[in-house]
Structure formats: structure tokens, C-alpha cells
Amino acid sequence: MTAAAGAEGTELEEVVDAELVDDDQPARRPPATVAIPGPSPEYRLTRDTLLVEGELPPRFDEQPVFTERDFIVPPSAKRRAEERGARNTRVNRDTTRDRFEEWCVKEGRIARPATTTANVVAYFDHLMESRKMDGSQYSPDSLLAYLSRIVTWYPAGERPDGSLVRQMIEDYRLEEYIPAGGEREEAAGLTLFYLVQVLDKIDESTRIGRRDAAMLAVAYGKLSRGIEVADLLVKNLRVADDGVWVYTAKSKTRRDGEGKWRFVRDRADLQIVRRVRAWLGDLRELDADNPTLPLFRALSTTGNLKGRSNATVRGLHLSGRAINEIVKKRAAAAGVTYINGLKVTSHSLRAGPNTDMKRAKVPLADRREAGDWGEKSPLPDSRYNRPDDTVDAAETDPLDAVPLFGRFKEDTAEP
Incomplete structure (x- = not known):
């Protein structure tokens, strides 16, 4: 092979991988990279951003442009939010x-x-x-x-x-x-033994007396919190010959607004049917028995409805504090301000019936249901049980056996 041929062969080897085109068509070239003027886009990333492989986060320049209208709410919405x-x-x-x-x-x-x-x-x-x-x-x-x-x-x-x-x-x-004497303040349990004494001291010939007697009977039977008693409406009670149905629209346990009825059977000691009917009769006389009105109302000393025009918070409803004061006043009148060292308050009408039912061996699940506690709550056994409430410590004090001033007979005997 000549030098020319060798050179020619070498030249052929150098172009063998080239693309062959027709003479009348222009050669195809790779597309040019398009340059975008300006800075590269900025992305909005937070610790809560979620992306899949290959997905880009939202860009700042894609943020919607809010106007004043997007931040304005009606006064009612502002009030509800606050x-x-x-x-x-x-x-x-x-x-x-x-x-x-x-x-x-x-x-x-x-x-x-x-x-x-x-x-x-x-x-x-x-x-x-x-x-x-x-x-x-x-x-x-x-x-x-x-x-x-x-x-x-x-x-x-x-x-x-x-x-x-x-x-x-x-x-x-x-x-x-604890070392300084601090302890949890607990309400006494107003068990039926003591509640009957309180009810017996109420003058039910008066309108205020009939209201308070009905209130105590309903609260005990329903195991109600004070504010739940105050929130009751006239339509939340349905009276039958053998008992009373009591409806709670919302409780501390159930805040979702799903209401619940409880039937409280009538009994000779509580007399809930008689007492509720008497109070509902008073409400009819007062023209205050509209189903949407509060069940228990503020009364004057003469038994008429009190004006509530200045009560901007609770309106016609009594407050939970007012219920508490009524319970304490009625208990004090019956001589049971304290039971075994604990104060009687509106919460006593929750602890009392739970204690009575536990003493009667009512299962925990049934007491939870009756008192509207959570299905796993330990409170009926741990916080609302007063196992010795029917034992009056004042009647069982062993010091009663000691004579006054400690003067035993042998001390005064002649030598």
C-alpha cells in the first residue's frame, strides 16, 4: 500500500462514524440552550413541605396576591373567633x-x-x-x-x-x-342520707322553696355539675308518672354538642316527680314555661321573676356560682355545712349519688354512664367516692366516753 493509500485509509477511518446526509438537506444540529434572563426562581420550603421524587416545591412568584378583602371578616365572625x-x-x-x-x-x-x-x-x-x-x-x-x-x-x-x-x-x-399542709379541696358527698335532711328543711309552700327542692332532686338524680343544672331549659325535662327524663345538651365530657337523656326513676325519698311538677306549675303561673327558656330562674323574695336586663353574660340563666350558693345555703339550714370535715357544695350532688351507687355495688361502667364521665375515666372511683359519708363522725367520736374535764369517779373518791 502506498503512502497516499495509507493516508486515504486513515482519512476514511476518521469519518466512518459521521452521519451521512443528502447533499440537498442541511445537517441537523443539537438544539441550543435557551438562557432565561433574570435570577433563578426561589422556592417556598417549610418543615411541613411534602414532595415526591422529582417534584418541585411551590415558587414564591406563584404566591397569590391577596387584597384587603381577603382579610376582612364580619363583626360576628370576629367575635366568634375571639x-x-x-x-x-x-x-x-x-x-x-x-x-x-x-x-x-x-x-x-x-x-x-x-x-x-x-x-x-x-x-x-x-x-x-x-x-x-x-x-x-x-x-x-x-x-x-x-x-x-x-x-x-x-x-x-x-x-x-x-x-x-x-x-x-x-x-x-x-x-x-404537701409538707406545708396543702391538700386537694374536695366537696363532701351529699348522699341520700343527708340530702333527705336538707330537703326536709325546705319550705315547699313557697315558690323559692319549690324551685330549690326541684333543683336538688334533679341535680342528685342526674349527678349534675352545677353549670349543667344552670344550663337546663324547660324543654330539657320530660315528666312521666314513674320518673323524670333529663336532657343534657353538652357536658364537660361531651363537648361536641351531642345531647344525652337520662331517666331518673321516682322514689319515696327523692320525690322527684312531685317536686318537678310543682316547679313547672310555678313557671306556668309566671308565664316562664316557654320550652326555650331556662328551667331554673332567679326569683325575688316574694317569689316573682327577677329582672335580668343587666345580666349580659348569662342572660336569664343562673350562673354556676348561684347554683353553688343555693346548695350551700340549703345545706347549712339543715345543719350539714360540713360532712366529715368536707364542705357541701354544688359538686356534692355529683359525689353523693355516685357514692350511694357504689355502696349499692353498681358497676363502674353504669356509674360512668349515669354521671356522664368518659368511658375510661377512673374518677367515679378515685375522686367522686366518699365511702364513709353515711357515718357521722360527730356521733362516733371515741372521746365521748371520757367524762367532762376528765373527772373519773376514782379521782373524786375519798382516801
Whole structure:
């Protein structure tokens, strides 16, 4: 092979992989990269962003442009948003937060819009070291409630760490509160033995007396909380010859608004049918028996309806505090202000019937149902049982066997 041929062969080998085209068609070239002017797009990423493989997050330039209209709500919507939750819960929550904020301002600390764990720790240390206005210590349970209200004041992800404060509160309970005589304030159990005594002292010839007797009978039979009694409407009671149906629209356990009826059978000691019918008759005479009106009303000393034009919070309804005062007043009139050292309050009408039923060996599940406790709640056995309520400690004091002034006969005998 000549040098020319070798060169030619080499030249052929160099083009063998090239694309062959017709002379009358232009060669195809790879497309050019298109350059986009301006900065590269910015993406909106948060800790809650979820993407699949190959998916791009939303871009900032795709954010909708809101107008003033998108932030305006009717006054009623603003009120509902600000007043969400039960009024009592809302007032307690806001009061706790206001006090924390006031303390922070006084101490030169920041409470809003965000705060630090150190600020919260220092505040609860202040509460544990100080005392309430009446001179008593803050109870550990109250402190735990305050902590929850303060921590939940801040958005999730920006909340101070409450775990340290919870441990502080538990140490405070064991090392300071209990040794200093602190104890959980419990209501006495107004068992049927004592309730009958209270009812016997009520003058049911008066309208106020008939109201209070019916109220006590319904509350005991329903195992009601005070506010649940105050919230009852006329239509929430249905009277039969053998008992009374009582309806609770919402309770502390059931906050979803799903109502519940309970039948309270009539009995010779409680006389719930007679007492409820008598009070409903009074409401008819007062022209206050409209089904949507409150069942228990504020009365004047003469038995007429009290004006409630200034009651902007509860309207025509009595307050839970008013129910409590009625119960305490009626118990005191019967000489049972205290039962075995515990105060009689409106909550006694919840603890009392539960105690009676447990003593009668009613199963826990049935007592939960009757008292509208949660299906797994231990409270009917742990917090609302007063096993010795029918034993009057004043009648069984062993010191009664000791003569007055300790003067036994042998002390006065002649030598």
C-alpha cells in the first residue's frame, strides 16, 4: 500500500462514524440552550413541605396576591373567633395569660409575640415562692393549668418548653406544698342520707322553696355539675308518672354538642316527680314555661321573676356560682355545712349519688354512664367516692366516753 493509500485509509477511518446526509438537506444540529434572563426562581420550603421524587416545591412568584378583602371578616365572625371556647374557660385562660404578660413587663422580660423557656421558668418560680392574695399557696394542679394556658398561647413550633416546669411543679408538690399542709379541696358527698335532711328543711309552700327542692332532686338524680343544672331549659325535662327524663345538651365530657337523656326513676325519698311538677306549675303561673327558656330562674323574695336586663353574660340563666350558693345555703339550714370535715357544695350532688351507687355495688361502667364521665375515666372511683359519708363522725367520736374535764369517779373518791 502506498503512502497516499495509507493516508486515504486513515482519512476514511476518521469519518466512518459521521452521519451521512443528502447533499440537498442541511445537517441537523443539537438544539441550543435557551438562557432565561433574570435570577433563578426561589422556592417556598417549610418543615411541613411534602414532595415526591422529582417534584418541585411551590415558587414564591406563584404566591397569590391577596387584597384587603381577603382579610376582612364580619363583626360576628370576629367575635366568634375571639370568644371561642366556653366562657368560663375563656375567662380563666385570658386572665392567666394577662397576668403572665403583666409580670414579664414588670420584670423587663418579653411575653409577646414570642417568649423564652427561661421567662416561663422564672414566672412559675415566682408563683411558687409567693402566695395568693388570701395568703394561701398556689396548688400544684392550678399551676399545671396555668402552664398549659401560657404554653398554648404561642404557635406550634414556637412554644417554650413546658416539660422542665412540669417537673418543677411535681417537686414543689412533694417537697413544699404537701409538707406545708396543702391538700386537694374536695366537696363532701351529699348522699341520700343527708340530702333527705336538707330537703326536709325546705319550705315547699313557697315558690323559692319549690324551685330549690326541684333543683336538688334533679341535680342528685342526674349527678349534675352545677353549670349543667344552670344550663337546663324547660324543654330539657320530660315528666312521666314513674320518673323524670333529663336532657343534657353538652357536658364537660361531651363537648361536641351531642345531647344525652337520662331517666331518673321516682322514689319515696327523692320525690322527684312531685317536686318537678310543682316547679313547672310555678313557671306556668309566671308565664316562664316557654320550652326555650331556662328551667331554673332567679326569683325575688316574694317569689316573682327577677329582672335580668343587666345580666349580659348569662342572660336569664343562673350562673354556676348561684347554683353553688343555693346548695350551700340549703345545706347549712339543715345543719350539714360540713360532712366529715368536707364542705357541701354544688359538686356534692355529683359525689353523693355516685357514692350511694357504689355502696349499692353498681358497676363502674353504669356509674360512668349515669354521671356522664368518659368511658375510661377512673374518677367515679378515685375522686367522686366518699365511702364513709353515711357515718357521722360527730356521733362516733371515741372521746365521748371520757367524762367532762376528765373527772373519773376514782379521782373524786375519798382516801
